[in-house]
Amino acid sequence: MIGVDWGTSSLRAYRMTEAGQIIARASAPSGILQVAAGDFPNVLRHVVGDWLADGESKIMLSGMVGSRQGWIEAPYLPCPADPAAIGAALTRIPFDGADVLLVPGLSDRDEAGTPEVMRGEETQLIGALDQIGESGLVCLPGSHSKWARIEQGQIASFRTYFSGEAFAALRSGTILGRMMDDAPHDAGAFGRGVARANDGGHMLHHLFGVRSLALFGELGSGQTASYLSGLLIGHEIRAALQIAGTVHLIGATALCALYAQAIGLCGGHASLVDEDAAARGLARIDQARSVA
């Protein structure tokens, strides 16, 4: 079978056995924002055509490819959700030469009734279930970080934090960015930012402190970006990690390393899931579907 994790900015494809063992990989910078409407079949064929010619006939897709800006909009499946429920909610996409099946995104409501959505992360979570076990807390860091709770082998609930995109906007669009050099990551300054997030003050007050520390020479221009990053990631972790314990991290290696440091500083313990979680998740959803 073929699995494709198709996101906003890139696409990663896997050729796998039915059991989920990866035989070959391919990738392309053809995220959905780079693909013109109507061109999705051509992009897919360009990436996995050789595998189809070699006999594959089933393609499972996950990620933003199922959003309104993607190939076909797939409905959201509400939490709690397990591999069988997700496998029973696939959208079939007409495609010449293979069965193409699209994994739904998940939705949830927070305590105040505000909607939550994810697309792609549900498949990574399913792929990480073996490592997580029957219950656990999982963080998928990014522009919109997701924190999911696994209970009884299901994705029970999740919450999103706007940390990554807020960091980018504060860095590029405020006076804080004018005090930052393009310096390499400074682990000490990052740690100071995380500690600041833990002092009990509000983030809006802490943000002004980035400026005043720089103004008073207590934060160097090469440290300011790392400090701001630590401040935002620290606030996210402080809010999401309500009971100190293990956090399973799924995502890009460098970002997960930052989160692991910050989780440690917040009294938790980070456990890294490897980067093939999406591939394993697609295989597992397919298996659950076949069994049902």
Place this chain on the structure above:
Amino acid sequence: MIGVDWGTSSLRAYRMTEAGQIIARASAPSGILQVAAGDFPNVLRHVVGDWLADGESKIMLSGMVGSRQGWIEAPYLPCPADPAAIGAALTRIPFDGADVLLVPGLSDRDEAGTPEVMRGEETQLIGALDQIGESGLVCLPGSHSKWARIEQGQIASFRTYFSGEAFAALRSGTILGRMMDDAPHDAGAFGRGVARANDGGHMLHHLFGVRSLALFGELGSGQTASYLSGLLIGHEIRAALQIAGTVHLIGATALCALYAQAIGLCGGHASLVDEDAAARGLARIDQARSVA
């Protein structure tokens, strides 16, 4: 005497009696960012020259004109500070035809030891002391909102919140702005944002909710900017208004009206200070200096 409140984006000048009664007003769009280095004396003479020719000989300045980017950098005076202490810390600026005296900014340290700074707001606070009384909580909303505590007729301490500048950056630099029309202010949506800030969740989570509410059609594109504004102002008030009570508001009328609504929704009571607080503050600092 002449008083000038000279900020980042504009300048407001007052001709006053020694007792602080305003006789005439002038203003110019010549904020310090619009004035070239070395051109400050000319701009001042252009605005108040007629009053000097008519016999005035003393000019008191407050605001960002005393910052590193201004005319002359005045040192910060640490809190607590009263009119006499501020009056004893003026910087004299050489100027042909008048005594020009610059009011210092104030500094403070928050509970974690992080620096706090203000320039201009200290003069507005001094000008509002008669209305506030011996003790009270004062908010000066803006890009960097200041919350000051008055105790025994002194500016005892203050804290800054980055709300205004964060709003602008989130609106212009994130996906949230792409879901906003240039609609008129929507008081209902603003109130929903304030209520959201009071639900106990973290601001980084609430920011993603702006997107998800819009995505699910639970917030219209004409409501999103007002909701985001209420969310940020609500978070600021929730953090700063630790004990519900009266908040004295000093600032632009429209912004103060928003804060007054939000303070009410957060269980407090707003009391508006008129816009001439800076002029009265300059006169009062001058009186305190003359007495000492």
